Amino acid sequence: MGNYVYNNVLLKLSGEALLGELPFGIDDRMIKKISIEVKQIWEMGVSVSIVIGGGNIFRGIKGASHGMDRASADYMGMLATVINGLALQDSLEKLDVPTRVISAIEMRQISEPYIRRRALRHLEKGRVVIFVAGTGNPYFTTDTAAALRAMEMGAQVLLKATKVDGIYDQDPMVYKNAKLIEKITYIQVLDQNLKVMDSTAISMCMEYKLPIIVLNINKEGILKSTIEGKQVGTLVS
Template sequence: MGEIKYKRILLKLSGEALMGKQNFGIDGDVVKFIASEVKEAYEMGVQIGIVVGGGNIFRGVSESAKGMDRVSADYMGMLATVINSLALQNALENLGVPTRVQTAIEMRQVAEPFIRRRAIRHLEKGRVVIFGAGTGNPYFTTDTAATLRASEINADVVLKATKVDGVYDADPVKYKDAVKFDAITYLEVLNKGLKVMDSTAISMCMDNEIPIIVFDLFGKGNLKNILLGKKIGTLVEGKHD
């Protein structure tokens, strides 16, 4: 095995990824696959924090939330992320990976409250830490929660796992001539309005000089190869060659 490039990572998973080809909910086989990929990274000795979205269950800005108070809808979305976090924890622990779930909204019967020093201690002791309930505040996405937690735990990189193999200048599903970027700067992402993460998340990574790698979650071995420094997906950072 080659030298590991990133020693502590924040993996951002979308809630939609967990539902696989279903229209709603959690696909057990998909969660098992994600857990197996995380286990590979764990066995390399990498310290892993994870933020998972809740869009497979409820999104505060979705059609189902229309007519609902935005704050209430966002809190419902935060609770959905906790359901996903517990599902992922169960899958990881079935593979023998020690895991802790910490939530921004207290619910002590199912998870620890988020405490930065405790989270870092868990990472140092070789436990995967899953951060649930977003930032605990409405109007913030789980992308922003991911970059916030990455900043708090001093992560070397944010790994944004998606259904496509990187960042394109247009939606590659809709436009077959869409061009993929191998590397791009934070400012280019913001100026071009590219759908990498929301602007708050991008700005936070830029301010704290945390690179973002956008990659295909379902490419077997992608996570491991990124950690070994192989060029996979799209690198978003302050400058590129």
């Protein structure tokens, strides 16, 4: 592996990151762009694991808000993450990046069941590991799954991919004078109720001192710049 600031990373991709310009589903151009970014750091010898969401297809909490049983809605959301994971796998393997999709809910025909030692072995062999179906439990978000898997895989940092450059002092989509915050503590994120990740995920990262970098996945070369230690996005530590 190369001598970079981070040699083992977990990338948290929201389902919305795959939307691109579409109102629903998966934008082929966007998933290819993300795959190219991942391949770039994989070729540098970085161990890459990915946790992917399903909000571009179905969000459990939204289904629950419409009267659906929350557990059933969350399981439907988990299935959406599997669809995204398979799409990402296909895109990466078209770029000659070896991958394994590992699901917290057993679906042996299309993915491997989650076994920590097996997942670690895949990383050791240079494969990109894509974790789907969240934690396998309702009431937990894929943000929490990302924090959990990052610690289980021994990741040095959790990369939270978004559509903006990082955390701002106010909504940059609404206020043109919003300022990017380069560094912030876990406690500040929780106290200010900043919607970076859910509070359970932030608390887990804080307890185990796992840094989070919030970055704009739409920026070319963003993952490479991050592992090289350049200032990108917002560091939560």
